[in-house]
């Protein structure tokens with residue numbers, strides 16, 4: 638087969654950890670752009686919030702979440718399977734989401750613990766960041782394997798699109 | 812370059828459970844968001860949320876099941892296939908640029924010199 642390759646735990650940790658670092662930086666940047674309080678839920682749909690949540694956030698976040706992936710390939714050029722890259726992508730998304738969810742939840746603690754815990758649960762049940770970054774990871778793996786960067790461009794674009802539509806729905810539905 | 816058959820199966824096996832996880836999230840979304848909105852004193856159109864969540868539950872669940880079937884039952888590509896397709900990266904003796912050397916193409920893509 639030649640596909641089933643063991644994924645070192647250190648790679649999983651790097652992908653998760655740098656995803657979390659990216660999350661931390663991105664959230665502080667976005668809180669400055671008024672994406673605070675509920676993290677896009679209950680946002681007033683003004684031009685600036687829609688632009689930030691639907692265009693800027695997906696663009697920046699999808700590029701930032703696979704930070705660990707870029708580093709692993711840059712430093713070690715490991716011989717990983719496509720599935721390994723997908724898993725690493727998902728781990729980057731998980732690290733990012735954990736940080737983002739905790740920051741958003743702590744930000745609404747003033748509304749009560751119930752609200753914060755409810756928001757935490759709601760956000761953990763929607764693994765958007767993992768799915769989007771898994772797709773980016775697939776694109777990255779295809780890029781490494783075929784030496785064609787277009788696969789990465791297509792996949793990260795799909796990830797940004799899904800992310801943008803998700804944020805769009807979170808603002809306008811309900 | 813077309814990708815060999817079975818390229819996606821391994822990836823679909825990862826995406827399938829994530830999508831099913833997401834479908835559970837969408838299913839519970841209206842209940843959770845209602846509680847949060849009430850507790851925070853926000854108003855919302857819960858009927859619209861319910862409809863949207865139900866659609867998303869269906870979409871994620873269907874995709875999750877489809878990806879699961881394709882991923883777990885489909886043929887998986889031998890990833891050495893990629894190495895055969897892309898060849899080996901070598902430095903051209905003539906123009907000193909990086910060139911792909913494959914069994915069927917032994918000429919440099921830049922200067923046409925033999926690799």
Ligand SMILES: [Zn+2]
Nearest residue numbers: 903906919922
């Ligand atoms: Zn040459």
